[in-house]
Amino acid sequence: MSEKTTYTGFWQESPRTGILGWLLTTDHKRIGILYLGCIITMFIVAAILGLAIRLELIAPGRTIMDAQTYNATFTVHGIIMIFMFLIPSIPAAFGNLLLPIHIGARDVSFPKLNLLSWYCYIVGGVLAVTSIFSGGGAPDTGWTFYVPFSTQTNTNVSLAAFAAFMLGFSSILTGINFVTTVHRLRCKGMKWGRLPLFVWTLYATAWIQVLATPMIGITLVLIILERTFGAGLFDVARGGDPILYQHLFWIYSHPAVYIMILPGMGVISEIIPTFSRKPLFGYWAMALSSLAIAFAGSLVWAHHMYASGMSDLAILIFSFLTFIVAIPSAIKVFNWVSTLYKGSIELAPPMLFALAFIFNFAIGGLGGLALGAAASDIHLHDTTFVVGHFHYVMFGGGGFALFAAMHYWLPKFTGRMYNHKMAVIGWALLFVGFNVTYMAMQAVGIMGMPRRYYDYIPEFTTLNLVSTIGSWVMAVGLIIMFANLWHGLRKGRPVGKNPWGGATLEWDIPSPPPMENFGEEDPVVTKGPYEFKGVVADEY
Amino acid sequence: MSIEHRDDTGARFGMWLFLYTEVILFSGLFILYAMALSKFPQQFAEASHKLNIYFGSINTIVLLTSSLTIALAVTAIQRGRIRQTLILCGVTVALALLFLVNKYFEWSEEIGHGIYPGSEHLAEMGPGVTNFFNLYYFTAGLHGLHVFIGATLISIVAVLTAKGKVTSDRYTLLENSALYWHLVDLVWIFLFPLYYLIL
Amino acid sequence: MSEHTHEPVPYRTFILIWVALLILTGITIAVSRVHLGALNIWIALGVASIKSSLVIFVFMHLRQESKLFKIGLLVMLSILAIFIGFTFFDVLYR
Structure with a gap:
């Protein structure tokens, strides 16, 4: 590496040098970078599996794989995307990178626990990958591990479930760390009303991680025990109840979707004001709606189970409660749009991703209402409409928010800028490909195509073909985006400390930030996070 | 690290958050219990009678007492009485072991009667009874695991106290282990009446 | 301190x-x-x-802790009550 391409800041300074300086680091920025690397790797693996699923479905009948391989492929795609990509994506990677800086701290409350959480993630990841290639073959239950199939299939469900347990533990440790950090380590002058929205959403997310994740832990342990002892805890003949498994599973897994989307909303709430040069509209409404989403998200889990055979009263109640979640989500969308109104909008790459997020999230959110209403759900349940819906929210929302965060903050952490023109091309392909893929999927779902099926009737061929073509457009977009980021962040033009003209604390310190973020003196905050008066963007 | 930052309140708060996760972990099993109880009230009472109430009661007294000794240990370390702290930690660990030994005899007796998850004999007693014992074994097993972990933690802290790493000035480690131990006690406070005392 | x-x-x-x-x-x-x-x-x-x-x-020692600890406990217990209580909407009325 030439002199020009060496990074400084936390990339250089470390009590240990070389690889150990990374593997044994307790610095939140280094742990964030470790997480980011793993998460992107996992995303690429799972995205390839996703492309394989779409390729198999390009035409009726067998195309590239047999039915058992297909079952394993969508299961592993789901497990990796949910547990190893979406749940840790923004909180563990960008949360670690930014949370302490945003509140003016030098690190998180428990730096060693933070490193332990990364190791739990690695152990979980290794076990999950091992489960694909060992034992009775890759799990084929779908990522939901529904009983009775999951207790009976001969594939490697136990190992995969244990892997998910470890990943849950990693998530819990991150949650404990973030809640404590936000309460204990805010710098002087950092009142609750001056916290950036990203911190608010991470805080709400961390509470969900603490209070909901253990439920999936015990559920997965029970699956493993069932497979080991055959006790019959979910077997009707032996006094068990399979529907209770679904309750336990969704008590965690519904709040988990807010673990995936809330931090993404935080990212968007940072980006929109910066590129509109306007304070965020309705700060407290935004902050409190994050907490409201976290709370309301724990009331609605059984809306995944309308077709399971649970009681009609429960369907009625959970359907009603589901609509409540729409209120704080809508508050957020309205406030983003109101922030844009009469702003001085600059369509830089992070802003384009943020706008795409709002577009996709709105579609996904409205689709969610169609599914939350019990009557329409009976028709749509377990069709590809559901698959399209959650990809709109999770990928079009959570995934795009991660890409937005990468374009917004990575120049801060590498001190270098990527090529904007290429970033826009990548974004455009991704956005178009995304909508073609999943809109077609939703349409064919309304026509009645069931999800997770290997084969379909000829009437569905056209839309499936369109969806597969869209997936390849998206793949090209992803390749361009990642290549451009990789190249730009290593070799691009150096940037100053504030390339975008942001007003939060991270833009006050050098790029890349030094080891303890702030020099000798602890920072003192005297203004809110979105007061742009006097903030000037650096030329680059 | 050059960050010389100490936040005992933060550390305690982190521990409390961790205890919340433990409560939710156990609550999964208690949810299953509650639903099954509402479905099979008669069979649950019948199955509960098969459990040995003496083992259960003695273990309750053992755990409550161990909770007392570890609470006293915290006061002792705050007052700088290292020897007392060590004795109290030792008593706590001894009581934890007594609990586990008791549990071992109790389970041996039940397994001797052919009552264990997945057994033929259990299946013959009907779905309600089977479910009761499945839940009983899994809940008590998970609790026993926590007893073991807690005892290990307290032993480690006792060694650190003897070495002078935990002092009257810096005792968060002991405090947090004590918190963990009280949680083990709390779970038992609910587990005991729900499994041993249903009529 | x-x-x-x-x-x-x-x-x-x-x-x-x-x-x-x-x-x-x-x-x-x-x-x-x-x-x-x-x-x-x-x-x-x-x-x-x-x-x-x-x-x-x-x-x-919760008596001696600050309000934060008590509110935290209350939040956890409410969530717990919701998890257990709402499951009964299904099981009791099936």
Whole structure:
């Protein structure tokens, strides 16, 4: 590496040098970078599996794989995307990178626990990958591990479930760390009303991680025990109840979707004001709606189970409660749009991703209402409409928010800028490909195509073909985006400390930030996070 | 690290958050219990009678007492009485072991009667009874695991106290282990009446 | 660093609480031998709640902690009540 391409800041300074300086680091920025690397790797693996699923479905009948391989492929795609990509994506990677800086701290409350959480993630990841290639073959239950199939299939469900347990533990440790950090380590002058929205959403997310994740832990342990002892805890003949498994599973897994989307909303709430040069509209409404989403998200889990055979009263109640979640989500969308109104909008790459997020999230959110209403759900349940819906929210929302965060903050952490023109091309392909893929999927779902099926009737061929073509457009977009980021962040033009003209604390310190973020003196905050008066963007 | 930052309140708060996760972990099993109880009230009472109430009661007294000794240990370390702290930690660990030994005899007796998850004999007693014992074994097993972990933690802290790493000035480690131990006690406070005392 | 440490709780307080816990255990065992139907389970849970409050507030020093700890506990218990309570909407009315 030439002199020009060496990074400084936390990339250089470390009590240990070389690889150990990374593997044994307790610095939140280094742990964030470790997480980011793993998460992107996992995303690429799972995205390839996703492309394989779409390729198999390009035409009726067998195309590239047999039915058992297909079952394993969508299961592993789901497990990796949910547990190893979406749940840790923004909180563990960008949360670690930014949370302490945003509140003016030098690190998180428990730096060693933070490193332990990364190791739990690695152990979980290794076990999950091992489960694909060992034992009775890759799990084929779908990522939901529904009983009775999951207790009976001969594939490697136990190992995969244990892997998910470890990943849950990693998530819990991150949650404990973030809640404590936000309460204990805010710098002087950092009142609750001056916290950036990203911190608010991470805080709400961390509470969900603490209070909901253990439920999936015990559920997965029970699956493993069932497979080991055959006790019959979910077997009707032996006094068990399979529907209770679904309750336990969704008590965690519904709040988990807010673990995936809330931090993404935080990212968007940072980006929109910066590129509109306007304070965020309705700060407290935004902050409190994050907490409201976290709370309301724990009331609605059984809306995944309308077709399971649970009681009609429960369907009625959970359907009603589901609509409540729409209120704080809508508050957020309205406030983003109101922030844009009469702003001085600059369509830089992070802003384009943020706008795409709002577009996709709105579609996904409205689709969610169609599914939350019990009557329409009976028709749509377990069709590809559901698959399209959650990809709109999770990928079009959570995934795009991660890409937005990468374009917004990575120049801060590498001190270098990527090529904007290429970033826009990548974004455009991704956005178009995304909508073609999943809109077609939703349409064919309304026509009645069931999800997770290997084969379909000829009437569905056209839309499936369109969806597969869209997936390849998206793949090209992803390749361009990642290549451009990789190249730009290593070799691009150096940037100053504030390339975008942001007003939060991270833009006050050098790029890349030094080891303890702030020099000798602890920072003192005297203004809110979105007061742009006097903030000037650096030329680059 | 050059960050010389100490936040005992933060550390305690982190521990409390961790205890919340433990409560939710156990609550999964208690949810299953509650639903099954509402479905099979008669069979649950019948199955509960098969459990040995003496083992259960003695273990309750053992755990409550161990909770007392570890609470006293915290006061002792705050007052700088290292020897007392060590004795109290030792008593706590001894009581934890007594609990586990008791549990071992109790389970041996039940397994001797052919009552264990997945057994033929259990299946013959009907779905309600089977479910009761499945839940009983899994809940008590998970609790026993926590007893073991807690005892290990307290032993480690006792060694650190003897070495002078935990002092009257810096005792968060002991405090947090004590918190963990009280949680083990709390779970038992609910587990005991729900499994041993249903009529 | 006064914020970080508590006043030591006297031995006497802890021992009194322990005695109370033992008495409550006796009560819960005694009551369980009397047939009261569904009331039995509610009494058992009530006594267990009293016992656990004693442990939480005194043994675990929650009495001396700041409001944050107490609100946290309350949030956790409400979420727990929701998880258990809402599942009954299904099971009781199937």
